[in-house]
Amino acid sequence: MKEKEKGCSDSECTKESCEGCEHSKQSMLEDLNQYSNIKNVIGVVSGKGGVGKSFVTAMIAVLMSRKGYKVGILDADITGPSIPKMFGITRKAMGNELGIIPESTANNIKIMSVNLLLDKEDAPVIWRGPILANTVKQFWTEVVWEDLDYLFIDMPPGTGDVPLTVFQSIPLDGIVIVTSPQDLVSMIVKKAYNMAKMMNIPILGLVENMSYVKCPDCGKKINIFGESKLNDISKEIGIDILGRIPIDPVIAQLVDEGDFERFSCDCLMEAAEKINNKFANEMV
Numbered sequence: 671m672k673e674k675e676k677g678c679s680d681s682e683c684t685k686e687s688c689e690g691c692e693h694s695k696q697s698m699l700e701d702l703n704q705y706s707n708i709k710n711v712i713g714v715v716s717g718k719g720g721v722g723k724s725f726v727t728a729m730i731a732v733l734m735s736r737k738g739y740k741v742g743i744l745d746a747d748i749t750g751p752s753i754p755k756m757f758g759i760t761r762k763a764m765g766n767e768l769g770i771i772p773e774s775t776a777n778n779i780k781i782m783s784v785n786l787l788l789d790k791e792d793a794p795v796i797w798r799g800p801i802l803a804n805t806v807k808q809f810w811t812e813v814v815w816e817d818l819d820y821l822f823i824d825m826p827p828g829t830g831d832v833p834l835t836v837f838q839s840i841p842l843d844g845i846v847i848v849t850s851p852q853d854l855v856s857m858i859v860k861k862a863y864n865m866a867k868m869m870n871i872p873i874l875g876l877v878e879n880m881s882y883v884k885c886p887d888c889g890k891k892i893n894i895f896g897e898s899k900l901n902d903i904s905k906e907i908g909i910d911i912l913g914r915i916p917i918d919p920v921i922a923q924l925v926d927e928g929d930f931e932r933f934s935c936d937c938l939m940e941a942a943e944k945i946n947n948k949f950a951n952e953m954v
């Protein structure tokens with residue numbers, strides 16, 4: 671097959687297959703909406719569902735917004751969107767001749783999610799993979815994000831077709847891997863790690879969610895899922911730990927009330943600081 675037919679952007683390329691090839695990745699990137707200017711795009715991923723990926727995405731986004739940055743969240747978890755509910759957004763996104771206008775939280779974080787387009791927020795999204803992936807692409811190409819310092823993407827869980835397409839279509843500047851302290855964790859982190867490596871996307875670090883519970887009486891940390899293995903994994907793959915989040919019933923209640931932005935927890939301060947240090951210089 672000729673390079674042009676493969677859609678390869680590198681005329682020197684002699685590979686038979688585009689799989690895993692940096693050149694093919696370049697050629698599959700979608701153009702950002704023309705009225706948007708996004709300085710840094712960070713994906714939040716997990717090797718499996720239910721570890722609190724949306725929770726971590728929202729927490730880092732709020733911390734970066736508290737630092738004074740212009741922040742957006744693209745909810746790419748199309749079949750399990752939870753971002754609008756966390757921020758109490760029930761209004762529907764509107765469109766105009768420029769594109770789809772994202773909704774804004776109380777503190778002006780811009781949000782786009784399939785739940786802002788559905789008539790009923792509890793309507794199930796029963797769509798085939800390519801349609802799911804195209805919807806995420808449209809959130810990149812057709813949403814008028816305007817100027818953002820950071821766009822955080824709550825990635826679809828796992829390492830299947832939809833996350834793969836998102837990895838290939840949106841130019842991610844880095845990813846954060848979210849995990850929980852269970853036995854399966856090593857395998858799951860490595861899946862996400864290997865996927866990012868194959869796609870040549872820098873891994874910013876690991877976040878362990880639901881790490882422990884703090885006893886409300888004595889303040890002792892209780893490891894309800896057993897001893898964390900995160901230190902070992904971090905050393906083995908050579909990726910930093912950005913933070914550990916406890917199970918916090920107060921924040922869980924804020925989520926249920928759609929008031930997530932009011933959380934007070936310094937558990938991801940270091941993560942926000944590291945992201946700030948990594949990207950701030952490039953933005954001047």
Ligand SMILES: Nc1ncnc2c1ncn2[C@@H]1O[C@H](COP(=O)(O)OP(=O)(O)OP(=O)(O)O)[C@@H](O)[C@H]1O
Pocket residue numbers: 716718719720721722723724725726747750752827879880915916917918919921922925
């Ligand atoms: N550290 C925590 N403390 C309290 N509640 C939490 C914590 N982490 C997550 N939760 C709650 O657990 C539920 C699931 O979290 P979340 O939606 O972030 O998971 P997810 O990994 O995005 O799920 P999926 O991958 O299946 O979409 C939510 O109601 C969230 O508020």
